[in-house]
Amino acid sequence: MPRQYKLDLVTNQGNGYPYNTTWNFRPQINLPEKCEVALYSISMFNSNPNISANLGNQTLKYSKDSGATYTTITIPQGSYGIDALSTQINALIVASGGVQNNVILTGNYATLKVDITLTSTYRLDFSVGNFYKLIGWTAGVVSSSGTGSTIADLTNGIVSYSINSNLVSGQGSYLSGTQSQALYTFVPNVPSGLLIDITVQNLLFVEMSTKTIGSLNITITDQANNLLVDLSSEPIRYTLIVREIQN
Numbered sequence: 741m742p743r744q745y746k747l748d749l750v751t752n753q754g755n756g757y758p759y760n761t762t763w764n765f766r767p768q769i770n771l772p773e774k775c776e777v778a779l780y781s782i783s784m785f786n787s788n789p790n791i792s793a794n795l796g797n798q799t800l801k802y803s804k805d806s807g808a809t810y811t812t813i814t815i816p817q818g819s820y821g822i823d824a825l826s827t828q829i830n831a832l833i834v835a836s837g838g839v840q841n842n843v844i845l846t847g848n849y850a851t852l853k854v855d856i857t858l859t860s861t862y863r864l865d866f867s868v869g870n871f872y873k874l875i876g877w878t879a880g881v882v883s884s885s886g887t888g889s890t891i892a893d894l895t896n897g898i899v900s901y902s903i904n905s906n907l908v909s910g911q912g913s914y915l916s917g918t919q920s921q922a923l924y925t926f927v928p929n930v931p932s933g934l935l936i937d938i939t940v941q942n943l944l945f946v947e948m949s950t951k952t953i954g955s956l957n958i959t960i961t962d963q964a965n966n967l968l969v970d971l972s973s974e975p976i977r978y979t980l981i982v983r984e985i986q987n
Contacts, residue, residue: 742984752975759971760959768954774985776945777907779924781979783937786928787972790896792817794970797874801865804838811836819932822847853888898962900927906957909949
């Protein structure tokens, strides 16, 4: 029987951040000549926000006097659907002296675009920040009701999550056509704020880069290998399986 090791890891027991964590093993694990590794399970909250300072899309301006003056509002960091965005924007407008429901965002599920309904003398100015990209509009002043010019991008271009580790040699793992240290890639299968709890049914082993485990690093990136730096501080749990390769 080949030797096998199970590594249970929790990010708040390592060093770094949930999206980039390192664990130090003392004593280090000395492995057989050739080994391979697979992700067995991951448990994390689907908490990557689509509104944040890092994305530059928290602010927008509105006018209640036909564009004579504008007020800047800042949307709290979070992961929003269109209805939640509309509710939040209206709450901020009311808090800053405006009137409820003179600005309404609605998802058009037939076209995957976003409709904006403006009433009375209200205007929106998307010239500050990147908020307009999220909802598929163009930069500039919105002075009348209408539909976005492109499909809304509520995930900010994120298609999938990749779990990467320095244990992976990079010889047998590819991400978007490039050699990588990806252990496992998945598309979140629960709504924002809920727990992603995955146990891999058919383990996919990849060749390891080392014969010892002294320092183990795991990062979470999107499909373009960008770190998901806005993940919440909630701990992430991993289980890895390391096994000896039989000749």
